[in-house]
Amino acid sequence: MAPPGGERGVTDARGVPLLCLPGGGSVPDHARWFPAGEHDTVKASRGHTSTVTHSMTDDKPPLKTGGPDSQPPDLNREREELLRSFPRGGRFGEELAPELERLRQRMEELERENASLRARLEEEDAIRRLLERVEALEAERGELLSRTHHAEQESSVYHDRFRQVEMEFANMANLFVASNQLHSSMSPRRVTRRIKEILAQLVGAERYCMYLTTADGRELVPVASEGIGTADQMPIRVDDPRFAAAVRSCASAFDEKCDPSQGSIEHPAVVFPLTIDDRVVGAIAIFSTLSQKTSLSTIDFELFRLLGQHAAAALVSASLFVHAEQKIPGLEAFLDLSV
Numbered sequence: 001m002a003p004p005g006g007e008r009g010v011t012d013a014r015g016v017p018l019l020c021l022p023g024g025g026s027v028p029d030h031a032r033w034f035p036a037g038e039h040d041t042v043k044a045s046r047g048h049t050s051t052v053t054h055s056m057t058d059d060k061p062p063l064k065t066g067g068p069d070s071q072p073p074d075l076n077r078e079r080e081e082l083l084r085s086f087p088r089g090g091r092f093g094e095e096l097a098p099e100l101e102r103l104r105q106r107m108e109e110l111e112r113e114n115a116s117l118r119a120r121l122e123e124e125d126a127i128r129r130l131l132e133r134v135e136a137l138e139a140e141r142g143e144l145l146s147r148t149h150h151a152e153q154e155s156s157v158y159h160d161r162f163r164q165v166e167m168e169f170a171n172m173a174n175l176f177v178a179s180n181q182l183h184s185s186m187s188p189r190r191v192t193r194r195i196k197e198i199l200a201q202l203v204g205a206e207r208y209c210m211y212l213t214t215a216d217g218r219e220l221v222p223v224a225s226e227g228i229g230t231a232d233q234m235p236i237r238v239d240d241p242r243f244a245a246a247v248r249s250c251a252s253a254f255d256e257k258c259d260p261s262q263g264s265i266e267h268p269a270v271v272f273p274l275t276i277d278d279r280v281v282g283a284i285a286i287f288s289t290l291s292q293k294t295s296l297s298t299i300d301f302e303l304f305r306l307l308g309q310h311a312a313a314a315l316v317s318a319s320l321f322v323h324a325e326q327k328i329p330g331l332e333a334f335l336d337l338s339v
Contacts, residue, residue, distance in 0.1 A: 171299040174202050175306055182310045186326070188318040192224045195284075195311050200226065203303055204293040205286045206261075209233065211243075212274070212282040212315075220283055228287065232265050246271040247280050252304045260296055263288040270296065272304040274312035281312045 181194040192210070199205040207227030211220035214235075220243060222233045238247050246253040252272040254260075263269030265287055274282035284307065 167299075171302060174299060175302060178202060178303060178306055179310060182307075182314040186318050186321045188315060188322060191311075191314045191318045194314075195307065196224060196226060198303065198307065199284070199286070203286070203300055204290045205288075206290050207263075207287040208285060209287070210274075210282065210284045210311075211236065213238065213280065217280075223282075228265065242266075242268055243271055243283055243285070246273050246283060250275055250278065250280060250308075252301060252308075254296065259294050260286070260289040261291050261294055270304065272308050274308055276312050276316060281316070284308075284311075 178198045181198060182191065185191055195210065199208055209222050209225040209228060212223050213220055219235045219237055221235050225233055236243060250273050252270060254270040260269035268285045268287045269289060270286040272284055273280045274284065
């Protein structure tokens, strides 16, 4: 149903008029729709301008626009209302600006703190990895040091054992040389010279004298000496305190606390007996050794024992050979030697 006055209106689905155009014109496709109670200027497709009024209420009839009795919209009032709304928005914006600035600054501070914490965490992680690496290297170093120390100990044991073996070989060589020298000649003079060489070169004796017992075994008569005067080369009784201990025990007599290089005629450094089948036939007294020999070693006592057992036998054998006019006994002398 058309509205009064010959004007054609536009209604919605409920039949409520929305827009009336004067003269019954049609609504162009580009016409703008406005809420009820507001005014706008619509440019129609014919080129003229019309003022339209539309309503969204159901209880008011549609307003006529563009007629001779219609009133123009109050633009000044609307402008003033719009201007009055601006200060409220400005004050609200002014109130929000400091808060936004504070939030922006706080966000920047948090970002800086976050970056600092991230860098610190990275540094701490790197330090932790470095410390773990250091601990691993320290453990490896400790293991290597332990293995090195163990290897050094084993090497030291081997070196000590090697030195001992070398000394034993050297001692055996000295004993072999001494024994070979003693029995290399059947001349009493040469045997005596060999005994003196052993005492001087292998033992390191500086002053010494070799004695043989008399037939009754009561005295010791000097037969060879070195470094002592003629006045000191006198027969000595077997029970002389300097020789009695060695003759009775058939073993070397010496003072462990004394320096052998500081010995004298009254206090010999070493006295050891000369025996044949546990029978004392003489003695050798070493009154002092060379200045660099301040102590006696194991090889020295081995040489004393060798000389004590072989020197007298070599001397007696050489003397008997000379008295036999250097004749070798015949085969008959060896026939009864089988055991």
